[in-house]
Amino acid sequence: MRWAIFTSGKEDWNVGDLKKEAGRQGVDCKVFSLTELVGRLGKEPKVSCGGQDLERFDALLVRWTPGGSAEQIVFRMDVLHRLENLGIKVFNPVDAIERCADKFYTCSLLEDAGIPVPKTVVAEKEKDASRAFEELGDVVVKPLFGSLGTGMLRVKEEDLAYRVFSALEFGRYIYYIQEFIPHENRDIRSFVLDGDIIGTMERISDNWKTNIAKGGKGRKCNLSEELKDVSKKSLDILGCEYAGVDIVETEDEFYVVEVNGIPGWKKLQSVTDINIAEKIVNYLKNSLY
Template structure:
């Protein structure tokens, strides 16, 4: 959906076919294999070697899993999380990891950053396209180009809350109350 709208995303292949998954590795080289349902970086695997891909994909095949593969983009072990509520970026952080995974739960460090205007526009457009009242948009920079790597419909914000002055829970609660009041007033 995001790619169809012209937003920058890594090349992505979603398939139930072992052969198509292997072909994706041959074409893209290194890929991040992601679970369809997951959080905190758990279950993501970086596959750079066709032999390893073969073994990983055969194991996934046994479980009848869907292959969700994203082209790996070098990113200096950092990315950005922008938190959007009600059509506004309320806060942002940079996450720096010891390796390619930049999830706080995987040991990355959160640093507050002022929301960059370019990244903010990407996050806002993502939320708009998804029809999301709130969303955490993860963006990495590779070779000077931003890429949206994920839009989290149930984003964790512990890391962000630890580095921002914004009361994220309060903002979400106030937004929800306003939405309920608008709905009541419509009737």
């Protein structure tokens, strides 16, 4: 058995954990960067990476989608789609990766299916962004694509809103403006695999950003039956086989703020007895053989 793992060009803890568990179960894993993909028409190999024919691998695990120009990003997704069309298992499915990478598309699909998400305005014009700020008052401005809490700003003052929106206008960025939900500097990460919740973690921080990459701390927690159902339903809506569902709660409401289609589990592993990498490897093996 041969699996390929796509990264940004370096192996993080999650990739190392997967490789170790896969090796223990007799699976040979090779690591590649998505930036080295080569597609061919009319000659072989049809798709290669790092000089190796990807059709010779049983499964391709996408652990990172690096940034780039619009052409670069579209090309990488096109190649992954072609690999799926050639019968190669891509994990998560490419459609799911694309949906989860776009915060607006993710939240719109969730809302249309009846799952609560924060009030959000997405626009190209500064005047529409300013109007959204006036309506919502306390907002979080996010990059449309991004992860780990990078690039998010909380904006409460009119002068700051002006400077932020002007900078985004200069860079020809999209305005992604979301109502700030008071959450006592805590949220919940629910890790779902194949319809089962295999771990949940409360993330706590000294500030409003609870991302572990931004200094948040994790501790084990239990989910209500309602939030369990919402977590599982979110994956069904987006077509994910596994994902991290991020939920914020107020006194009487909850909101799904993001679904991470390439979730890490280093901190979650430290607060659960379940071997997450083993669960993932077992699932992939069962889905293939």
